[in-house]
Amino acid sequence: MLPASLTVNYEPHPINVDSPIPKLSWKLESGESAQYQTAYRIQAATEPSLLSLEQPDLWDSGRIDSSESIHVPYGGSKLISGQRCFWRVRVWDKLDRPSAWSDVGYWAMGLLERSAWGGEWIGRVISPEEAYPSVTYLRKSFATDRPIRQATVYASALGLYRLRLNGEPVGGDRFAPGWTDYHTRTQYQAYDITSMLAEGDNTIGVLLGTGWYAGTVGMMGRRVYGTSPQLLVQLNVEYTDGSRHSIVTDGSWRLNTGAIVYSDIIKGEKQDTRLEPQGWDRPGFHEEGWAEAHTFEFYDGLLVAQQEPPIQVVEALSPVSVHAAGANRWVYDLGQNIAGWTRLRVAGAEGQVVTVRHAEMLNADGTLYTANLRKAIQDDIFILRGEEVEWLEPEFTYHGFRYVEVEGLPDALPADHLLGQAAYSANRKAGDFETSNPEINRLYANIVWGQKGNFFSVPTDCPQRDERLGWTGDAQVFVRTATYNQNVAAFFHKYMQDVIDAQREDGAFPDTAPDANWSEFKKVSSANWHAPDNAGWGDAGIIIPWTIYMMYGDKEILTKHYDAMKRWIDYCKGTSDGLIRPDYANHADWLSIRADTPKEVLATQYFAYSTRLFAEIAKVVGREEDAEAYGELFRQITQAFLNRFMNPEGIIHGDTQTVYAMALYFEMLPTEWRGKVINRLKELIRANDNHLSTGFLGVGCLLPALTEYGESELAYTLLHQETFPSWLYSVRHGATTIWERWDGWTEEGGFQSPSMNSFNHYSLGSVGEWMFRYAAGIEADPASPGFKHIKLRPCPGGKLSYVKASYESLYGRIESHWRVGPEGFALEVLIPPNTTAMVVLPAPANRTDGDGLEPGETTYRVGSGRYAFEC
Template identity: 40%
Template sequence: MRKSFLIASLFFISHAVSAQAVLKDLLTENLKNPICIDVRAPRFSWQLSEKDNKPVMQQAYEVQVDSVAFTGNNTNSLWSSGKIKSDQSVYIPYLGKPLLSGHRYFWRVRIWDIKGTCSGWSEQAFWKMGLISSSDWHAQWVGAASNDTVNAPAPLLRTNFILNKKVREATAYITAHGFYEAQLNGHKIGDAFLTPGWTSYNKRLQYQAYDVTALLAEGENAVGVTLGSGWYRSPLGPYNPRANFYGDRTALLMEIRITYTDGSEKIISTDRSWKSSTGALQFAEIYNGCIIDTRLEKSGWAKPDFDDHDWHAVRIMPYAKNTLIATYNEPVKQHEVFKPLKIITTPHGEKVIDFGQNLVGWVKVTLKGHRGDSVKIAHAEVLDKAGEFYTENLRAAKAENIYILKDTAKRTFEPQFSWQGFRYIKVSGIKGPLNPEDFTAVAIYSDMKATGSFSCSNPLLNQLQHNIQWGQKGNFLDVPTDCPQRDERLGWTGDAQVFSRTAAFNMDVHNFFSKWLKDVAADQYASGSIPYVIPDVFTNGNNEVGGSSGWGDVATIIPWNMYYAYGDKKILENQFQSMKAWVNYIQKQTRNGLWVTGNHFGDWLFYSVNNDRDGTSAITNKYLIAQCFYAYSTQILINSAKVLNKKAEEEYYTKLLLKIKQAFVNEYVTANGLISSDTQTAYVLALEFDMLPVKLRKQAAARLVKNIGLYQDHLTTGFLGTPYLCDALSKFGYADVAYKLLLQDTYPSWLYPIKQGATTIWERWDGIKTDGSFEESSMNSYNHYAYGAIGDWMYRYIAGITPAAPGYKKIIIKPVIGGGLSWAEGKYDCPYGNISTKWEITGKKLNMTVTIPQNTTADIFVPDFEGKNYKKYTIGAGTYHYSR
């Protein structure tokens, strides 16, 4: 142990020195200076830092809020918390006077450390209230005058307006039934795509706010908006897609609130004066792509000098405003770009481009030709073993974009209101060889902050981490989708819940999941059952298609995982009634305390063989699984009741849990501890969810290890067993076996797809078989993040980063050495700041470096070079070096 650690540790223990704290990263409702908040009591968060690398622990804080910017040490404010004795620096609520729609507010904070030293005021932050109630909207819903159907050209809506004074500030508020893309004076408003996002539209419709001050000019102005079918009315769902699920006509609701420099105001809003027409976008749909015919475009249609005399008046649409809500989750934006890795001519003579990465988004293409030339771009994830372009696994989705030229000018095209999941594209309609410079693949996903990274000495594990992250990027597209390429792309609940802890390591998914969970509650059936997909496009509430264990448990598992990752009790408060309704639903389905009714997916896509004469298919009884998840959801409900101080619920469900577990033992466990389904998943869930008496747990772990050995150190688990497999092994002293499974590179394993060239996580362990053939095309996605849930184990056990208290207020650092790794490194940006660990073995010596953020504490467990004999140290913030 180095001297630097001794000094820092002694400082933390004695508090002998007081460092000067600096406050940074001020957030309002987890957003930086947001301009559209409709929460009437927004919450404030901040981080601490200091210049001398010494621990700072907050003892008290004071928050001030005002309607004008703070100047100097001015203490006059709209609201002051006063000096509050608390070490909390996240989610501090505003408790002042009612806030006004459309008004801007400023806030700042100062803290006192444990020696009573005041930090001084932080830099100020601000937020702006959105349109709090439906009556605050001046705009009317408007739609196209012409025929407006899924297969018709996209409506264009526009209006001109005059500004006769200099503008100080302007905010545009926009939403739509369907997708929208808005322009002011010919410039795109914002950099988001697929707006207004996907929610349960009939109950919750998001609107977005944009600062458009810089896009306005004194004098003539014009605003133009293109509408698309989007999730609102595109045919959705596999096998029997339903069009017009939420409605059959697109519509726009928009207003621009302008404040002049003299303080006067003006509002431009959708009304009868707007006009409509159509243009180049002739077709746009989620699964099938789009058709852009530039012969039909109306150049400059969103500029003030455009002549719209032959356009038609819009229709006023009878749509409600009482479902409107502000947007808190991050919008979908463009991110990484890829140039062609290689250009291929297939055996059938087709022109194919390989971008080297399975991604979600679209391809920008530069074209030059003659009027009427048509270029088609089709998309695929893989080539078959003969090297041909393979699209059978897309099922009914065409996933192709068509561009029709109007002249010989060189132009760059990209699709609108559609996207694809792909690594390869097939290009037809271009004569001669393809020029790689003309093609760029663009990745799109929700603009979540990257918070975690993991790397180690094993290149295959680094590729696994890469694949996990890209699986998340491709499928976190406003909702957590199951896959991004075929005729599905739905918010399957089971996939989301098994991956949620890993997701929270890789990216800040706080707002992403908070938004989606509200739709879980909104679409929950009156019985308490949870639909298979959220938003629910299978039933529209008319009949119940849901209630599967492991899928419906999304109602409890993700809220708890998000609370523990971010320390935000509001998530539990928002979801508690939904959580309770789900557990109560299960209880009503039980017979003698056992959940032995209903339809369940079970351990989806577990290891199975076609000819099971020797019984090697790892079939786990679906009702056994259901009982385990029943217990787990009940335990989470108990934990949540404790956090929220709901004593009656805590007592009731604690008694219920005892009955659930006893019923499990009575039904599924022999006196000697054999579980009736002698599978890895059965033992994993029984151990992970504490279903067994203490005296039977050790032998159950041994049976699990024996089972793994029977499969020559291969896993056999599916969607529900896999996320907990390595965790259960590690908890019961078999981390070496967990490492064996992680590093296994033959089917079935995490590394097998990587050996087959995967750049994302596959839906099936053997999506491409050893002979190069494919699994059944009806369900074989090559970008399906569920099995990427192993990422959570890699962060917590290899890198050793674990929250010991919600939101990482207290941290445990305890890496597990093994797998032949000579070094590993993990980083995670928690609500209090950056946590990082790195350990390295050199000869017979282990060196370890740890960074802990301010206003937190940590227990550090340092192993020797063999991964044994941990030494524990309790520390505060700082960077520490250890050698053993």
């Protein structure tokens, strides 16, 4: 058995760790079955050579008798800003045999104290009259005169920045430093640029845009946080002779404007490439006409290392077709709805204007459907320099689109001259899901693409219209699905900090995070569905941390936010009437179809659910008194709910699919009531011609509730449904992402109201959770979270002849592959080393992998390895 795949705080080689005690993890590789770790030993040093010499100068844990291989806390010498740490691990297996040492991993600390920053915040003072200001170009030349051992650049901005060194981009990150509540904190990034520095003259160049800080944010308009973007850069150089030198932002930097006439996340971008100062980011450039950078007061918020993966261009798509849309206008179909932008390779005359427009759908006449953008403008305008072939793409804007219209060129571009740049937070892929039904496979692909397009520093609701906000309700209903598709642990650690930053003093959690002044905006809005503490939205503050703990076994997110979660429960209790949450004008079961769930019913159900989860959280973190008190509060809430809303026949007030699915899924019902409730839920579905009627909140509970209570065939019936409203209705009409509304487009009515009609909105894709947890049967165990112990209970059914799923847990790959044929049911599973699993079969089964266990069982407890069953 060999340890491999070393990570620190979820990342393989992070170089801006600012937690004082990093969390170390590794996976185990072994060809033997039922293998597990009985002990480990970690060594850490300031140089890899010291590890080879068995002289670790930072930490030698010695042998630790433990099976833990994830989130092991660093226990060595105190770490300082910028310090590099090299580490390795060895383990002992089930027979107490030691492994070889792992390959050496490393991490580097970020700048841990404010005093470690030596620069000033610089930029250009933007006049209030500049509605959409030009992007600022900043540069600084410097020289190095000795061989360099190590060079790291740290950068942050209030706004967005793009860093360049000697004419080349630094890293592939876009939209840095990411979106936070800038009133409270902003993030910084770190890049190893050792190989990019030349001995002699060097130049740093930076593009600085308004971004979320001073540009347009959703419906709240411009300058939510500030007016003038600001930049902070510090380049630390360590020479081979041991000397050090820093280049920092200050008044000696020079700035100007250039080709990017304006750039706004919501309003698009305009470039006049004739205005580009050639060579501005290289040594030897003449700075005549460039002004001194303005120095601002030092930012008084928190300056923290970026926690979530960076936004990057992860995929590039070529068009699958093109058609003419008028004189010098061509419409390209990428075949996939994405978030990002278009990159063009064009040639033309000086001053020629090329306009690139983006849309998710087409009108009947083949033109772009843009009515649903509201005040957003998905246009990028380029004025050509005319000297040569140019690659054109925007810098600080992005769009939601499948279709691209290019106006201003006489001929259509070749397929390889137009690329859709799919950009999103680069969370590593975790899951795969495949069935015998191509339409369900397309549905799963749509779920994944919806997640990718909307996980953009925060989990946004949509990437196209003037919104793109981090709605908490959308995030919590989808978070479990998200964890199966990608490793989103770090992503949601960061987002939960956004949620906490937006929590009110009285304990109410927000609708959106970062709040972006949404709480102020909705006070003056004419809409009647704005409340300070929306049920299902505010509850994200409980549900997301619990889900991350369940899927990754990381207790830190619970301990860090424990008090904030407790304040939310206490707030809900304090604003309830006899433990019934009031009928606030909240979002309810958003966009349900012909079924209005009473708001006080839904709000009380979520109050109960969050309280039950919080009682479990209290138990996990060792707060036994709270665990008992809030467990009792949950029981009281459920009794108040039954007394107020349920009649003796088992009818819940409102009588919608959602109220029954939630009551079951949230475990609010005594045993004697469950049969009546599941029967009523079945009646409502049958009466609706085997169609669902649930909205954003109810949809995630519906299929799990049916399956948990023995109605898996009805769950499959809903999954297979192809007519409106259903998941496959949109698939059959060409959807490549999840739609915001079941009726976003229908054969009878065409497009829904353009005031709210996104075609890339992941919430209704929460059925992905059911696909993994129930159809494939890959489930975490709350008693041993993070898949240390795996529950594998596949649920065959419907019209499917097979389901094949995999999930890359922190311990390794889990697989579940079942098939049904004339011979019966067969299942193959893969369990990673250092874990155990309980495999539950749908009928008495025989092991067919030659292990020799007693045949005819429905439940098998197994260790790591590959197993096969038939029944």
